[in-house]
Amino acid sequence: MHSSKEMFNFDQCGECKLVFLNPRVPLDQLKNYYTSYYLPYRGAKAWGKFEQLVENSQRKLDMKRVNRIKDAHAISSKSLILDVGCGNPSFLKACQQDLNCQTMGIDFSDEGWKGESAHFEGIDLQIAEIKDLPRDLKPDVITMWHYLEHDYTPFENLSYLKSIAKPKTSLVIEIPNFDSASRKKYGKNWAGWHTPRHTSLFSPSNVELLLDKSGWKVSKLLTYGTMDPYLLYWMSKMEQKEIKWDKNMEDEFWEFVLGMMLFMPNKLMEKQSSLGIMTVIATPK
DSSP: OOSOOOOOOEEEOTTTOOEEESSOOOGGGGGGGSOTTOHHHHGGGGGGGGHHHHHHHHHHHHHHHHHHHHHHSOOOTTOEEEEETOSSTHHHHHHHHHHOOEEEEEESOSTTTTTOTTTTTTSEEEEOOGGGSOTTOOOSEEEEESOGGGOSSHHHHHHHHHHHSOTTOEEEEEEEOSSSHHHHHHGGGOTTSTTTTOOEEOOHHHHHHHHHHTTEEEEEEESOOSSOTHHHHHHHHHHHHTOOTTSOOGGGHHHHHHHHHHHGGGGGGTTTSOSSEEEEEEEEO
């Protein structure tokens, strides 16, 4: 989702098999790769006349995430949900409306909510890093929807989040799964590489190792997520086509829908074998 033809290198640890970007883009240059035409920031507007249909799809995704939270933790009006890397904070809006709880989102840029303060009124949105969070915050639920793979210091940040968590805080992480069918199918064109924004590509064993070392105990590790795995397949196909990601996506819409319908039988297997996404739920040790 960037116009540059730059090449980037990934290495793999011979022991834990973590795949990591090496070298990484210097932090002071990273914003050059999160521009206004980055598809997650563009949201439904990227799809032109199909904007409303895409917005409806996003609402369904947000509600799936709300339900994932309900399954992981009992929520009351006093509960605080902290979303790390909130981007466009539609998930927090859904939490606010459905759970009537306190909501907070942080990101290193306000591109996801800039100019929409009225729509997200009542949600505490901050341009901040994890280390900036106050030690007395004590969130009840911490969510990372496709954030951890972007994190430059995941061990330090997960350790800090553990230090500000309650004893029964639930941590919910959704990330691409390197050890998945879509990565094996698309190889160098796999959308999960997402260079250079993704700095770590996890598999089940090494994400559990990371959480254990940073003070968290994994209670569930699922081979699927709330995000439709078809999106990884579709984006990988678009990478093969060398699509221009800043264009109006209208002319891709019907092919996208047809592909989604044809992909549905594959989803019957996602609980046995990961198609590209995994979910980790943990609590402090």
